[in-house]
Amino acid sequence: MSSQFPSTPEFVGLYQPSRVEADVTDLEVEGTLPDCISGVFYQVAPDPQYPPMLGNDIFFNGDGAVCAFRFDHGKVSLKRRYVQTDRLRAQRRERRSLNGVYRNVFTNDPQAAQNNSTANTTVLKHNGVLLAMKEDNLPYAMDPDTLETFGVWDFDGQVRSATFTAHPKVDPETGDLLCFAYEAKGDGTPDIAYFEIGAFGELKREVWFKAPYAAMIHDFAITEHHVVFPVIPLTVDVERMKNGGPHFQWQPDLPQLFGVLPRLGSADDIRWYYGPANGFQGHTLNSFEEGSRIHVDMPVTGGNVFYFFPQEDGSVPPPETLKASLMRWTFDLDATINKVEPKALMDFPCEFPRCDERYTGRPYRHGFVLKFDPGLPFDGENLGAPPFQFFNEIAHVDVVSGDTEAWFAGDAECLQEPIFVPRSPDAPEGDGFVISVLNHLRSQTSELVVLDGMKMSSGPVARIKIPFRLRMSLHGSWSPL
Ligand code: V55
Numbered sequence: 291m292s293s294q295f296p297s298t299p300e301f302v303g304l305y306q307p308s309r310v311e312a313d314v315t316d317l318e319v320e321g322t323l324p325d326c327i328s329g330v331f332y333q334v335a336p337d338p339q340y341p342p343m344l345g346n347d348i349f350f351n352g353d354g355a356v357c358a359f360r361f362d363h364g365k366v367s368l369k370r371r372y373v374q375t376d377r378l379r380a381q382r383r384e385r386r387s388l389n390g391v392y393r394n395v396f397t398n399d400p401q402a403a404q405n406n407s408t409a410n411t412t413v414l415k416h417n418g419v420l421l422a423m424k425e426d427n428l429p430y431a432m433d434p435d436t437l438e439t440f441g442v443w444d445f446d447g448q449v450r451s452a453t454f455t456a457h458p459k460v461d462p463e464t465g466d467l468l469c470f471a472y473e474a475k476g477d478g479t480p481d482i483a484y485f486e487i488g489a490f491g492e493l494k495r496e497v498w499f500k501a502p503y504a505a506m507i508h509d510f511a512i513t514e515h516h517v518v519f520p521v522i523p524l525t526v527d528v529e530r531m532k533n534g535g536p537h538f539q540w541q542p543d544l545p546q547l548f549g550v551l552p553r554l555g556s557a558d559d560i561r562w563y564y565g566p567a568n569g570f571q572g573h574t575l576n577s578f579e580e581g582s583r584i585h586v587d588m589p590v591t592g593g594n595v596f597y598f599f600p601q602e603d604g605s606v607p608p609p610e611t612l613k614a615s616l617m618r619w620t621f622d623l624d625a626t627i628n629k630v631e632p633k634a635l636m637d638f639p640c641e642f643p644r645c646d647e648r649y650t651g652r653p654y655r656h657g658f659v660l661k662f663d664p665g666l667p668f669d670g671e672n673l674g675a676p677p678f679q680f681f682n683e684i685a686h687v688d689v690v691s692g693d694t695e696a697w698f699a700g701d702a703e704c705l706q707e708p709i710f711v712p713r714s715p716d717a718p719e720g721d722g723f724v725i726s727v728l729n730h731l732r733s734q735t736s737e738l739v740v741l742d743g744m745k746m747s748s749g750p751v752a753r754i755k756i757p758f759r760l761r762m763s764l765h766g767s768w769s770p771l
């Protein structure tokens with residue numbers, strides 16, 4: 291019996307599954323790695339173990355495969371392992387895919403695991419374990435050194451939500467993990483839970499409240515005294531799921547909704563703000579407060595970015611019509627109206643923003659983003675580069691001056707989410723290095739590039755060669771040694 295991945299855009303080129311588990315000691319390095327980069331870069335990719343049960347599948351439904359790049363005295367070693375989710379283990383037992391439509395358990399094979407998590411969206415070390423997260427379930431915990439999977443992580447029984455975000459934030463002052471759950475009482479529930487978990491694992495705060503309707507809350511934003519929940523106009527309907535339909539559906543008439551909660555508040559204190567309809571709030575770059583005002587900086591796109599979650603009539607906007615840029619939303623707690631309009635900080639499409647995380651939730655200046663410039667040479671049409679998550683530049687953005695400095699990676703290359711590493715613990719904001727996976731479409735190879743954050747246009751100071759191709763990934767984190 292043939293078992294091959296389909297030749298659909300979701301499985302070719304950058305999206306061809308990699309499926310490699312590996313240990314490579316001392317990768318080849320072109321250039322010089324600064325000694326001050328000492329730590330582990332963790333990141334995770336959706337990387338399906340088996341060809342999709344239903345013939346095709348979306349990128350977000352692949353099994354989580356974690357990379358750990360350990361930087362130590364100018365050398366880098368690589369370890370890559372699948373998260374041993376219940377779902378992966380059931381598949382390997384049956385030797386085929388058992389999971390149907392993304393986040394729709396009604397379409398799973400009866401042999402599939404009860405827990406539907408792929409653990410494929412981010413990895414972050416907290417209180418001694420590496421958490422692999424997917425927003426539809428609790429995290430899985432792994433050994434940060436061996437990448438052995440320990441199992442589902444409920445924080446010693448303290449977190450009792452059905453789900454858990456893949457975008458927690460670390461408060462830089464306390465080391466507390468600020469996190470939340472949406473659809474927190476199960477599929478289609480409008481319940482949201484907000485948690486603060488101490489650096490030593492103790493649950494410090496927990497607030498449960500309800501959104502006006504059940505919809506995707508992918509990322510969120512924190513400040514010293516508040517948290518902000520961006521509710522994307524992608525709603526959930528369990529009846530549709532029972533009919534085999536998608537978990538999410540785009541609602542062009544719904545606003546970009548934001549819930550603002552005081553960190554010390556209760557459910558009654560949540561305040562909802564309404565932005566323009568038919569817009570897509572992306573990932574948070576950073577956020578901070580200034581008197582009564584809370585600023586949240588993120589890429590915003592005019593229309594549905596997720597072509598795999600169409601609106602009711604099945605339509606999706608042609609990708610070239612989607613205008614995106616880095617925007618600032620300002621929520622004024624003293625304002626009497628609840629309407630908000632974002633202001634553009636930059637005027638080019640970008641995503642996967644990251645800040646110097648010593649400044650998370652605090653006034654800041656420097657950001658690092660993946661950028662797409664359609665005006666630059668491109669020679670990848672026949673190499674399987676779909677019009678989704680394709681970035682040919684990496685940039686430093688200064689949100690105070692509005693300046694941008696970018697590096698173009700090449701005419702058949704695609705960058706993945708960067709991570710920022712400070713030069714030293716007390717270096718000025720933004721003084722340090724930016725690390726990103728770079729995929730070469732022509733040679734079907736991958737490398738890590740390391741750039742000086744304040745000299746982005748000079749290009750990499752080092753390129754670290756990976757002896758196999760990495761599939762497109764999502765998010766990751768830096769953990770100092
Ligand atoms: C996102 C990614 C996901 C997901 C839901 O980027 C939203 C947004 C990788 O999986 O399940």
Ligand code: FE
Pocket residue numbers: 411457508509573764765
């Ligand atoms: Fe994300």
